[in-house]
Amino acid sequence: MAGFDKVVDSYEQAMEGLADGMTILAGGFGLCGIPENLISEIKRRGARDLTVVSNNCGIDGFGLGVLLEDQQIKKMVSSYVGENKLFEQQLLNSTLEVELTPQGTLAEKMRAGGAGIPAFYTATGYGTEVGQGKEVKIFNDRHYILEESITGDFAIVKAWKADRYGNLIYRHTAQNFNPMAATAGKITVVEVEEIVEPGELDPTHIHTPGIYVDRLILGSFEKRIEQRTVRKDQE
Numbered sequence: 001m002a003g004f005d006k007v008v009d010s011y012e013q014a015m016e017g018l019a020d021g022m023t024i025l026a027g028g029f030g031l032c033g034i035p036e037n038l039i040s041e042i043k044r045r046g047a048r049d050l051t052v053v054s055n056n057c058g059i060d061g062f063g064l065g066v067l068l069e070d071q072q073i074k075k076m077v078s079s080y081v082g083e084n085k086l087f088e089q090q091l092l093n094s095t096l097e098v099e100l101t102p103q104g105t106l107a108e109k110m111r112a113g114g115a116g117i118p119a120f121y122t123a124t125g126y127g128t129e130v131g132q133g134k135e136v137k138i139f140n141d142r143h144y145i146l147e148e149s150i151t152g153d154f155a156i157v158k159a160w161k162a163d164r165y166g167n168l169i170y171r172h173t174a175q176n177f178n179p180m181a182a183t184a185g186k187i188t189v190v191e192v193e194e195i196v197e198p199g200e201l202d203p204t205h206i207h208t209p210g211i212y213v214d215r216l217i218l219g220s221f222e223k224r225i226e227q228r229t230v231r232k233d234q235e
Contacts, residue, residue: 006166006216011041014189014217017155018047021074025110025152025181026054026064026108030082030226033174034063035191036155037219043067051075053110053150055103055177056082060225071095075148079103083226102130102202105147107180112149114183114212119148155185158221159208162192163199167206175207182208191219 008014015038024042028034042050043066050073058065060083067073068086073098081088089095101109102124111118119128121144125131135146154224157178160171168190170178183189194220 004165004198004210006190006210006213007164008215008217009112011037011040011217013216014038014141014153014167014191015016015045017187018042018045020047021049023051023151024045025055025150025155026052027155027157027176027181028058028063029173029176030053031063031224033102033158033176033178034058035156035158035172035189036063036221037191037217038189039066042156043072046070046072048072051077053077053104053106053152053181055079055106057087059083059224059226060086062222066154068096071090075099077101077106078222081176095098099198100130105107105130107177109147109150110177110180113151114180117149121146144151150183151182151184151186153186155181155183155188156191157182157188159190159192159207160192161194161196161201162213162216163196163201163210164216165198166190166210166216167201168192168208168210168213169201170207171206182212185214187214188212189215189217191217192218193221 041150052073056078065084077099092096126143126145131145159168161169
């Protein structure tokens, strides 16, 4: 990787500098648009006491779920438990700290962090457990709670296509939390399905500018389906 060229040749290079106790922001929603190979590299490195910020924690045996197996994650900041039995078990027996956050609030926490905004007011969560202990203000006769933004030591992101300068395009719903996460990491690492030369991407199609990207790697992906439902005549 030199100058504007963000491409690295290995996942070991991509996650260089990862250490115990760091905060990692991870794109994805369920198993859609997850940086599955970067997660596997975190697993291989054995980093522990991690705080992971992501919509959910994958499923048992795949995605972020693999990091629960050896209790590499100390704290999850998530919107829901999802289909992960181990996540549920560790939450209930208090071996994993979990901060459940409404999805829109979680997205805005990352977006605000990437924009340099330390906190923001939202009506979401007022009067519930989400709002307990948080500052409250009234605007136009409505109550709002103060939510602090989120940044991370690493952001791990999955995109569809990129140029060597790190300009990113996401594909359909696989965009989800990835653009917000990409802006809020001190080191943002992105894995993609295709890398093209600078100038080959239509500038109007770029979702994340390369200024946010530190490292870029070409990967191949399993793209599991979390739940698949078909008609009986298609079974």
